[in-house]
Amino acid sequence: MLHALPPAPRRRFAFSARIETLLLATSLFWVLVANRSFFAGALEGRAPASGWGFAAALGLALTALNFLLLAPLATRWTVKPLLALLVVGTAFASWYIGHYGIYLDPSMMRNVVRTDWREASELFGWAMLPHLALTALLPLLVLWRWTIVRPRSWLRAATYRAASIALALAAFVGAVLAVYQPLASLMRNRTELRYLITPGNYLWSLAVVAGLDTRTATGPKRPIGVDAAPGPRFAARTRPTVLVLVVGETARAANWGLNGYARQTTPELAQLPVIAFSDVTACGTNTEVSLPCMFAPVGRRDYDEARIRGSESLLQMVARAGVGVRWRDNQSGCKGVCDGLPAEQLAGLDEGLLDGLGPWLRRVQGTQLLVLHPLGNHGPAYFRRYPAAFKRFVPACENDDLQRCTREQIVNAYDNALLYTDHVLAALVRTLQAASPQVDSALVFVSDHGESLGENNLFLHGLPYSIAPDVQKKVPMLVWLSDGFAAANGIDRDCLRRRAAEPASHDHLFHTLLALLDVHSALYDARWDLTHGCRAP
Numbered sequence: 001m002l003h004a005l006p007p008a009p010r011r012r013f014a015f016s017a018r019i020e021t022l023l024l025a026t027s028l029f030w031v032l033v034a035n036r037s038f039f040a041g042a043l044e045g046r047a048p049a050s051g052w053g054f055a056a057a058l059g060l061a062l063t064a065l066n067f068l069l070l071a072p073l074a075t076r077w078t079v080k081p082l083l084a085l086l087v088v089g090t091a092f093a094s095w096y097i098g099h100y101g102i103y104l105d106p107s108m109m110r111n112v113v114r115t116d117w118r119e120a121s122e123l124f125g126w127a128m129l130p131h132l133a134l135t136a137l138l139p140l141l142v143l144w145r146w147t148i149v150r151p152r153s154w155l156r157a158a159t160y161r162a163a164s165i166a167l168a169l170a171a172f173v174g175a176v177l178a179v180y181q182p183l184a185s186l187m188r189n190r191t192e193l194r195y196l197i198t199p200g201n202y203l204w205s206l207a208v209v210a211g212l213d214t215r216t217a218t219g220p221k222r223p224i225g226v227d228a229a230p231g232p233r234f235a236a237r238t239r240p241t242v243l244v245l246v247v248g249e250t251a252r253a254a255n256w257g258l259n260g261y262a263r264q265t266t267p268e269l270a271q272l273p274v275i276a277f278s279d280v281t282a283c284g285t286n287t288e289v290s291l292p293c294m295f296a297p298v299g300r301r302d303y304d305e306a307r308i309r310g311s312e313s314l315l316q317m318v319a320r321a322g323v324g325v326r327w328r329d330n331q332s333g334c335k336g337v338c339d340g341l342p343a344e345q346l347a348g349l350d351e352g353l354l355d356g357l358g359p360w361l362r363r364v365q366g367t368q369l370l371v372l373h374p375l376g377n378h379g380p381a382y383f384r385r386y387p388a389a390f391k392r393f394v395p396a397c398e399n400d401d402l403q404r405c406t407r408e409q410i411v412n413a414y415d416n417a418l419l420y421t422d423h424v425l426a427a428l429v430r431t432l433q434a435a436s437p438q439v440d441s442a443l444v445f446v447s448d449h450g451e452s453l454g455e456n457n458l459f460l461h462g463l464p465y466s467i468a469p470d471v472q473k474k475v476p477m478l479v480w481l482s483d484g485f486a487a488a489n490g491i492d493r494d495c496l497r498r499r500a501a502e503p504a505s506h507d508h509l510f511h512t513l514l515a516l517l518d519v520h521s522a523l524y525d526a527r528w529d530l531t532h533g534c535r536a537p
Contacts, residue, residue: 016147020164027066034094038196057179064172090199091136101458103195108462109205110288122381125401192464225317231518241367242441249376252450256476265418268426277477282449283506285472286462290448291335297523299507313337321519324368331375350374350424361435382413386420407454440484447475490536
């Protein structure tokens with residue numbers, strides 16, 4: 001006798017619905033849990049009576065927009081892998097936006113993509129686990145238990161999909177039109193808010209970065225300064241000449257002792273005859289922007305990222321003129337500015353950049369440009385940037401998650417790292433001084449960008465330049481010249497010291513280095529040479 005088989009046991013916590021229902025649920029979930037910073041910025045200064053309606057319209061528009069972006073790519077085979085990838089990416093993006101106050105614009109995304117494992121590992125911590133559990137693990141569990149209902153026919157499926165897209169489009173247009181005037185004003189006056197809309201922010205920025213990198217990676221870089229040639233002083237040199245450029249990392253002018261900071265964070269440099277520039281503005285708020293810009297003939301004043309990244313830098317230009325160029329790096333590389341030139345990658349504390357410098361100076365010949373790229377004050381783990389002997393300001397934050405420390409502890413750790421930078425630079429000056437009987441030498445130090453240490457609840461760096469606070473854009477800079485270098489190049493150091501009290505920027509670096517090396521080119525612009533007017537004819 002035949003018996004009917006019992007029905008298959010129903011899985012607990014199982015879901016079944018159409019693809020469109022899954023896309024709608026995911027889109028709404030992201031709006032509710034991943035866009036708090038966007039809504040906070042959009043509603044800032046609005047009265048509660050009008051704010052609720054404005055927020056509801058924005059929420060509807062974002063939900064519809066997410067649906068419209070997902071629908072063309074979601075099929076029975078692609079929807080789960082696609083959503084799983086985006087769920088994880090959105091969870092991380094919303095964590096860093098909310099935790100550090102960052103904006104995921106193209107320059108920040110390039111910084112994320114190009115960062116090395118040492119820097120990236122410090123941005124992961126236990127504090128993010130509850131957030132990831134809610135915004136990544138829970139949605140992934142739901143996604144795993146979700147069964148896609150198969151349509152009866154492809155025609156019916158296509159009709160349902162087209163209708164859902166039309167409905168989403170109508171909802172988006174209707175929501176935008178309902179709040180058009182305040183929304184247009186908001187987007188016009190605070191354009192940076194678009195980079196808080198998650199996941200659209202990082203997807204758009206990644207596409208921009210990929211497109212720009214693809215364009216600039218095709219073929220060799222455009223040469224600049226093809227007319228570069230040694231000047232009369234360069235050709236007449238009978239002693240070795242060494243110019244050391246130190247591109248500092250994340251040192252901000254506000255905490256620099258030589259600039260009048262209440263704490264003396266530069267005690268060793270204060271005892272040396274260095275010339276400190278008191279008002280210097282960076283080209284960018286992160287290394288990915290600032291470093292290529294610093295070595296370009298036209299920097300922030302006429303900024304063109306594609307042109308800068310698609311062209312050679314000052315280093316390749318002076319190398320063609322006969323200058324020996326060498327790059328020593330203790331962080332995430334030269335960002336393309338030293339391509340094709342001798343380069344070394346180090347690891348450890350920044351004093352390692354000075355290893356072997358004394359013996360090298362004893363045997364050096366000709367005109368040399370040595371570029372040192374330290375790890376400096378790169379956050380958030382400022383306490384890892386200095387040895388124990390420099391832990392002078394206490395209590396210092398010793399946690400990779402800055403939110404677990406008080407602002408006093410964060411500043412103490414940051415200032416301790418500056419003390420160590422001061423020590424490394426002072427050791428470098430003393431090494432050059434010791435070689436001055438045989439070598440004419442000079443040192444230029446300038447940081448690539450500054451840092452936020454909790455002001456207005458902002459941390460780290462990388463905000464869009466137009467809205468970045470001065471602490472992320474104002475950087476320290478100093479120059480030291482040996483007696484022989486100053487005399488051989490006719491530089492009046494007292495005059496240069498007076499010039500150091502006036503405003504300067506990264507835009508001056510290209511032309512100042514050309515003058516110090518005495519490399520002539522039509523690209524040189526005396527108006528952007530910090531030593532112009534302080535050199536003998």
